[in-house]
Amino acid sequence: MLQHYLGWEGSFYIFSVLAVVVLLLSLLVLPDKPVQPVRGGMLVNLGKLVADREFVVGCALCSLAFSCHFVFVVVSPLLLIGVLGLDEFMFGVVFVGYGAAYVIGGLVARKLTGVLPLYTQIGFGLAMIGFAGLVLFVWQLVEELSVSSLMVPVAIGTIGVAIIRPSATSYALRKHCERAGVATSTINVLLFASGGVVSTLIASIENGLPSVLASVFMASSLVGVWLLYFLKSNERRGGGA
Numbered sequence: 001m002l003q004h005y006l007g008w009e010g011s012f013y014i015f016s017v018l019a020v021v022v023l024l025l026s027l028l029v030l031p032d033k034p035v036q037p038v039r040g041g042m043l044v045n046l047g048k049l050v051a052d053r054e055f056v057v058g059c060a061l062c063s064l065a066f067s068c069h070f071v072f073v074v075v076s077p078l079l080l081i082g083v084l085g086l087d088e089f090m091f092g093v094v095f096v097g098y099g100a101a102y103v104i105g106g107l108v109a110r111k112l113t114g115v116l117p118l119y120t121q122i123g124f125g126l127a128m129i130g131f132a133g134l135v136l137f138v139w140q141l142v143e144e145l146s147v148s149s150l151m152v153p154v155a156i157g158t159i160g161v162a163i164i165r166p167s168a169t170s171y172a173l174r175k176h177c178e179r180a181g182v183a184t185s186t187i188n189v190l191l192f193a194s195g196g197v198v199s200t201l202i203a204s205i206e207n208g209l210p211s212v213l214a215s216v217f218m219a220s221s222l223v224g225v226w227l228l229y230f231l232k233s234n235e236r237r238g239g240g241a
Contacts, residue, residue: 058172065164070195101155105162128160133217
């Protein structure tokens with residue numbers, strides 16, 4: 001849509017404005033509380049992060065959720081433009097709706113924070129992703145691919161992704177406030193690495209992309225539930241010891 005109204009330069013102008021807005025909000029909103037520096041370099045701190053099971057599993061949960069989001073972003077032109085024949089403007093309109101689903105997920109996550117435990121929030125998000133994959137898979141069996149049969153399940157899954165990411169990130173970082181920079185960087189690297197690998201594999205598949213996308217959603221949900229069960233079992237053993 002930006003290209004339609006502002007030309008190819010439009011996105012760069014908008015992103016520059018957004019960057020300035022984020023910078024100003026960071027200066028005004030984020031608290032300036034110095035943290036006691038930790039000993040050791042980046043590799044030492046990274047080793048301590050990797051040795052923490054809870055951090056690793058929290059990163060894995062973030063990566064699973066982000067992969068579902070990133071896979072759709074990568075294959076959406078193939079489906080919406082290549083298969084369904086949407087032009088660039090309508091593709092942009094559809095993605096505005098997709099972005100709205102992400103915003104709604106963020107609002108839901110904010111409401112759930114402080115009301116439900118982190119485990120429950122993550123589990124709720126995983127259930128939404130799994131349900132979205134199931135709906136997408138069944139919908140493709142009963143009728144041909146359409147914008148609604150693709151975007152409605154994907155929007156549900158996106159809300160689940162937006163719920164999981166802040167909860168899983170908070171869980172991963174809760175023991176590492178003193179090395180939050182290294183921890184956050186590690187999480188982001190894993191997010192984009194996993195999303196890029198999965199997206200590359202999925203995009204290389206020529207046939208049955210909607211069913212493959214649904215399978216990714218359901219598989220991510222199942223693996224996430226197993227990781228969540230592992231965390232809870234690990235905490236019970238630690239508490240009983």
